[in-house]
Amino acid sequence: MTLGRDGMLLVLAWAAGIMDAVAYLGLGVFTTMMTGNTALLAFAIARGELAPIVRAGLALAAFSAGAAIGALIAGRRRSRGEWPSVVTEALACEGILLGVLTIVWHVAGPAPTTGVTGLLVLSSGLAMGVQAAAVRFLGVPGVSTTYITSTLTTLSAELVGWTRPVEQGRAQRIRLLAAVFITYGLGALVGGVLQSRASMLVIWLPLISVVAVVVNALVRYRHEPFEPEPRGDARSGVGGSVTPAMTLTPVGQNDSTRRLSTPPHTLAELFLGFLSIGARSFGGVLPSAHYVMVEQRHWLTPEEFTETIGLCQVLPGPNVGNAAILLGKRWLGLRGAVVAFLGLFALPYLWVLALALLYTRWAVRPLVSAIVTGVGAAGAGLFMATAVKLGRPIARKPAAVVLMAGCFVAVAIGRVPLLVVMPIAVIVGLYCSRRRML
Amino acid sequence: MTLIELGLYFALLSLLTFGGVSSVIPEMQRYIVDVKGWTTAADFMHLFAVAQAAPGPNVLFTSLIGYRVAGVAGSLAALLGLCVPAAALTWVVSTVWERFPNSPARGVIRRALAPLVVGLTFAGGYIIATPHAPDWRLWLIALATAAGVLRTRVNPLWLLAGGAVLGGLLL
Numbered sequence: 001m002t003l004g005r006d007g008m009l010l011v012l013a014w015a016a017g018i019m020d021a022v023a024y025l026g027l028g029v030f031t032t033m034m035t036g037n038t039a040l041l042a043f044a045i046a047r048g049e050l051a052p053i054v055r056a057g058l059a060l061a062a063f064s065a066g067a068a069i070g071a072l073i074a075g076r077r078r079s080r081g082e083w084p085s086v087v088t089e090a091l092a093c094e095g096i097l098l099g100v101l102t103i104v105w106h107v108a109g110p111a112p113t114t115g116v117t118g119l120l121v122l123s124s125g126l127a128m129g130v131q132a133a134a135v136r137f138l139g140v141p142g143v144s145t146t147y148i149t150s151t152l153t154t155l156s157a158e159l160v161g162w163t164r165p166v167e168q169g170r171a172q173r174i175r176l177l178a179a180v181f182i183t184y185g186l187g188a189l190v191g192g193v194l195q196s197r198a199s200m201l202v203i204w205l206p207l208i209s210v211v212a213v214v215v216n217a218l219v220r221y222r223h224e225p226f227e228p229e230p231r232g233d234a235r236s237g238v239g240g241s242v243t244p245a246m247t248l249t250p251v252g253q254n255d256s257t258r259r260l261s262t263p264p265h266t267l268a269e270l271f272l273g274f275l276s277i278g279a280r281s282f283g284g285v286l287p288s289a290h291y292v293m294v295e296q297r298h299w300l301t302p303e304e305f306t307e308t309i310g311l312c313q314v315l316p317g318p319n320v321g322n323a324a325i326l327l328g329k330r331w332l333g334l335r336g337a338v339v340a341f342l343g344l345f346a347l348p349y350l351w352v353l354a355l356a357l358l359y360t361r362w363a364v365r366p367l368v369s370a371i372v373t374g375v376g377a378a379g380a381g382l383f384m385a386t387a388v389k390l391g392r393p394i395a396r397k398p399a400a401v402v403l404m405a406g407c408f409v410a411v412a413i414g415r416v417p418l419l420v421v422m423p424i425a426v427i428v429g430l431y432c433s434r435r436r437m438l
Numbered sequence: 439m440t441l442i443e444l445g446l447y448f449a450l451l452s453l454l455t456f457g458g459v460s461s462v463i464p465e466m467q468r469y470i471v472d473v474k475g476w477t478t479a480a481d482f483m484h485l486f487a488v489a490q491a492a493p494g495p496n497v498l499f500t501s502l503i504g505y506r507v508a509g510v511a512g513s514l515a516a517l518l519g520l521c522v523p524a525a526a527l528t529w530v531v532s533t534v535w536e537r538f539p540n541s542p543a544r545g546v547i548r549r550a551l552a553p554l555v556v557g558l559t560f561a562g563g564y565i566i567a568t569p570h571a572p573d574w575r576l577w578l579i580a581l582a583t584a585a586g587v588l589r590t591r592v593n594p595l596w597l598l599a600g601g602a603v604l605g606g607l608l609l
Binding site: 282313314316319321326330337345348356367370374375378381382385388389390391399400403406417422430434438 | 450451452453454455456457458459460462463464465468469472480483484485486487488489490491492493494495496497498501502505506510513517520521523524525527528529531532535544546547548549550551552553554555556557558559560561562563564565566567575576577579580581582583584585586587588593594595597598600601602603604605606608609
């Protein structure tokens with residue numbers, strides 16, 4: 001059900017094509033084609049017009065800075081495998097930049113002011129620069145989802161190579177190069193058509209595409225080992241041919257290094273870890289928190305994780321949010337707590353806000369309203385299921401049943417304020433609990 | 439003024455969110471819809487649906503409520519209001535807690551809170567599925583989803599998608 005590397009490259013090329021169309025038609029610069037921007041800059045200087053000089057210069061600077069950021073993120077570790085996790089992290093960064101771009105543009109409307117235009121050029125250039133650098137770290141020869149001149153050059157060279165003896169994998173390479181080229185063109189076409197109809201929907205497409213790639217990569221490569229350092233066993237000699245499924249195999253019970261936890265050392269590491277928890281937490285945060293902190297990064301042992309979550313469940317507040325505070329504090333003090341908390345909420349917050357903007361725009365249509373109501377009812381069902389799961393172990397104790405029913409009736413039927421119900425219920429609960437009735 | 443009121447209300451609520459934000463949803467609906475009239479019950483349910491369709495902690499639902507009441511500033515006020523007091527409490531308690539690792543009080547507190555969390559979470563589900571008068575179609579979707587979670591191992595996202603399809607067909 002997930003896309004492979006080539007499929008994701010195509011989605012990225014599609015996003016870049018739309019971005020270029022939208023930016024060129026809406027802002028007057030290219031976001032990925034720096035040849036074009038350099039030429040635009042030169043023309044503007046030749047004509048002596050200030051505004052285009054600033055715009056093209058800003059686009060060039062933003063792209064360069066974005067590429068540098070992308071290279072910093074994706075070059076942090078040498079990874080094997082066809083899709084290193086650092087590339088996903090760089091693309092997640094691109095997603096944040098596109099999220100900013102989309103929300104700013106959506107709020108500003110189709111005719112942004114000069115200042116806002118600058119901000120839009122800046123964020124789109126940064127985003128596409130990050131993407132260009134990230135794709136480079138995949139190491140697919142000649143393929144660039146943002147630099148189509150290069151793709152086309154390589155494609156032509158490969159096609160000429162057909163006259164020479166058969167080489168393994170060439171047909172597949174040619175197919176990929178051609179597909180990237182065509183998809184980019186299709187993206188630009190769709191972007192151009194939608195832009196000319198003044199549809200604000202079009203600026204959402206790059207964001208949606210990149211977020212889809214990030215989610216897809218997280219799901220598909222979730223079993224990839226996080227740190228590819230050789231562990232001294234036979235697998236380290238196999239190199240890149242290790243399949244993702246194989247790497248999940250436990251290294252062995254006698255391997256004591258797996259049992260010890262190694263907390264994050266830097267704020268950046270902590271932030272990226274919690275960013276990843278937030279990004280992959282569709283349908284529940286606890287599983288993704290367990291996966292990232294225990295299985296992938298070995299920040300905590302399973303026992304430490306259970307212990308921490310147990311404490312957070314006793315305290316008020318969002319459980320995983322509290323865990324972020326608690327662990328960030330334990331590892332890196334106040335700054336750690338703040339950074340972990342921000343990392344956890346950054347992506348989901350942008351995502352939910354983007355969804356809310358879309359919903360507000362479409363809510364007047366009866367079908368959309370019916371569908372959203374259906375999702376709401378299903379979400380209510382998820383809550384009921386959670387309540388049943390939590391309630392099963394205590395359903396045989398009369399005091400617990402009375403308390404459960406009392407809270408439900410008072411709050412749901414009687415509509416009594418929680419500020420009244422909660423203190424009474426807590427006092428009764430503590431009393432019963434001390435008397436071993438619960 | 440609305441912004442300050444919003445932030446303060448959620449800050450107060452923050453200290454009542456035992457077992458996560460699900461247990462304060464009935465209270466939020468009572469205050470936001472019934473008392474203040476900042477939005478309608480149907481809209482409250484729709485925003486809840488949007489929050490369910492996004493990744494991340496359930497608490498993000500509060501940022502949507504804030505967004506509806508007072509825009510982006512409102513969304514931040516509501517989210518921070520709900521998180522910061524609880525976070526501050528966590529900070530203080532964790533210092534004390536790590537000094538007494540094996541206190542029996544912990545078991546007592548957890549057993550005391552469990553029935554409250556169950557009752558309030560169920561109330562949250564009931565309130566969301568009953569925005570106006572009881573509607574058998576909404577309850578059908580809710581109960582089918584709950585059964586899906588309890589009887590199968592399907593990812594909840596698929597169940598939400600099923601809710602979307604049923605909603606489109608039935609409503």
